[in-house]
Amino acid sequence: MDIISIFKNSYLFFAVLGSTIFAIQFLLTIIGIGGGEDSADGFDISDSLEGLEAANASDILAVNFFSLKSIVAFFTFYGWGGVCFSHLGWGGFAIAIFCGLIMMAIVSFLIALMLRLQQSGNINPNDLVGKSAKVYLTIPAGREPGGKVTIKLSGCTREVSAISDAEIKTGAIVVIEQALTNGTCIVKPMN
Numbered sequence: 406m407d408i409i410s411i412f413k414n415s416y417l418f419f420a421v422l423g424s425t426i427f428a429i430q431f432l433l434t435i436i437g438i439g440g441g442e443d444s445a446d447g448f449d450i451s452d453s454l455e456g457l458e459a460a461n462a463s464d465i466l467a468v469n470f471f472s473l474k475s476i477v478a479f480f481t482f483y484g485w486g487g488v489c490f491s492h493l494g495w496g497g498f499a500i501a502i503f504c505g506l507i508m509m510a511i512v513s514f515l516i517a518l519m520l521r522l523q524q525s526g527n528i529n530p531n532d533l534v535g536k537s538a539k540v541y542l543t544i545p546a547g548r549e550p551g552g553k554v555t556i557k558l559s560g561c562t563r564e565v566s567a568i569s570d571a572e573i574k575t576g577a578i579v580v581i582e583q584a585l586t587n588g589t590c591i592v593k594p595m596n
Contacts, residue, residue, distance in 0.1 A: 412498050413491045420484025426477045475513040482508035528563060530584030537595060538565070538579050544592065546572040554579060554592060567592045 469475075486504030490497035536556055541564060544552025548568040555562050565581075566589040573579060579592040 412487065412501075416484050416487030416491055416501065418484070419480045420488050423477055423479075423481030423484050427481050430474060430477065469517070470509060470513045472513065472516060474516060475509045478512040479505040479509040481505075528558060530586075530588065530590070532558070533565065533581045533584050533590055536581050538567070538581060538590075538592065540567070540573050540575050540577045540579060543575050544569045544573040544579075546570065548591070550589070552592075554581075554590070556581070565590050569593060 483501045483505030487497060487501035490500040493500065533556060536558075538554035538556040540552065541555045542551065542553040544554075544567050546569070548570060550566065550568060552567045552569065552573070553564055554567045555564050557563075567579070567581075568589055569579070569592050571594070573592070573594055578595045580595050581590045581592050583591040585591065
């Protein structure tokens, strides 16, 4: 038995095994289990989709080619490429490897693009200091709780609890002086 015969026998094994694992991963992802094991180390997932150009070298270098999903994609398409082109001998082996590598790269790149869609909804209270806001609910005097302000951050509007030394009526523009640890901000009227 020569080495080409061994490869011919292994193609179907890898194709069926890879397809089975892929189907299991797909079903688990649909029902919401195991969706978070892929990560692109070094990839800034807080980026938005603004300027989505695949030609950006830093994005391409940050793609994680060795995630579980991309390895399964490699073996699946290596196997099916080998099954389809095994009659070509060494050429069929090269085509099978090429099919696996291409699919591994495509899956890795798609995972990286999907990770770019993730954003944290959390705000850092210290980022609010010095920003202007609009009073949503009247802020009582004497730093009593109950007041709220709205502030625009990163293209969205946030509602934040606010306190002040003096009463500030709804609709007034204020400046955030200090962010407290409980999520409340100390504000003062804008001059």
